[in-house]
Amino acid sequence: MRTGFVSFIAPAYTQDTVEVLKEIVSRAKEALTSLGIEIVSEAGPVINLFDVEEAVSKISSIQFDFLTALIPSWAESPMIVNTLQPFFNKPILLWALSSIQKGDVLIAPAGAAAMAAVMHPLRAMGAKLKVVYGNPESSNVRREILHFARAAYTVNKLFGSRVGIFGYADMGSYTAGFDQTSLRSKIGVEVEDYEVHRLLLEADKIGDEEADEFASRQFEDWIIDRTVTKEDLRKTVKVYLALRKIIHERRFDAISMKCVYGLPIYYGITPCIPLSLAGVNIPVVCESDVLGLVTELIMDYVSGQRSVYLEFYDIFEDRVLMGVCGMIPRSALE
Structure with missing residues (x-):
């Protein structure tokens, strides 16, 4: 400040x-x-x-x-x-x-x-x-x-922040859409759609050896289900390493991605782990929800700490059940 x-x-x-x-x-x-x-x-x-x-x-x-x-x-x-x-x-x-x-x-x-x-x-x-x-x-x-x-x-x-999305409004969600001119003029955030296929082109450039070496370090203390194959884990890491490179090159301060009609269709994996790893350093949300992502970015700036995007699953008399389908920054768990 x-x-x-x-x-x-x-x-x-x-x-x-x-x-x-x-x-x-x-x-x-x-x-x-x-x-x-x-x-x-x-x-x-x-x-x-x-x-x-x-x-x-x-x-x-x-x-x-x-x-x-x-x-x-x-x-x-x-x-x-x-x-x-x-x-x-x-x-x-x-x-x-x-x-x-x-x-x-x-x-x-x-x-x-x-x-x-x-x-x-x-x-x-x-x-x-x-x-x-x-x-x-x-x-x-x-x-x-x-x-x-x-x-x-x-x-x-x-007014100097840049948000990256990979695909627009997953599942056709109306609430994930946004008016780019209004958002830029009133809030100041610039939004760039990098698109999923460009992300995958970058992921394909990463060799198996580089991906495996990163996985051995990153997931050393993780409990990974036996049904997760080495190939699936390798693909996940390649997506994250490509994502990390793009975030740096495009100077993204926050990112969101189509996670239902995006990577699962084109690459056979969900983006939950790549987004969770990226969420250590910058705000992330799923489903290319731009307004949700900008809200999270605002909360990060105001609070000085990483905020977490959650959805309402159920409302009880004495409590509220909230969650998200898998994309939680590790810092939130710690």
């Missing part, structure tokens, strides 16, 4: 007050870092209009998932608006700090007042705001910021 960072302070404060506010700003930056958020570009404090151009230039120097606009005190709205306006295409965390108690003294720089003065104008102008109020020590503040940061990271990541 990557953020640009800028802070705002009113020009009326004395230099001593500005230095105190800078210390408060430093604590906010440390809080972001402790949440796993990297500050990749930084500017501020923006105090007057002469600071705006330099701040925009500094913030623009590196790409980020969202922009953090910190308001530790009262700040004049034009400075905030002029600095943030070039970044209205990005999510913006508008974070206003609250008062600070130091012994018997309450320091109240009025960050809430500055936030209230600029929040509505920013939204009316089209800014994508997440407003957070409170100090870095607050667990609620930290939780809100982290949730927002993960969402912003996910949105940014999706």
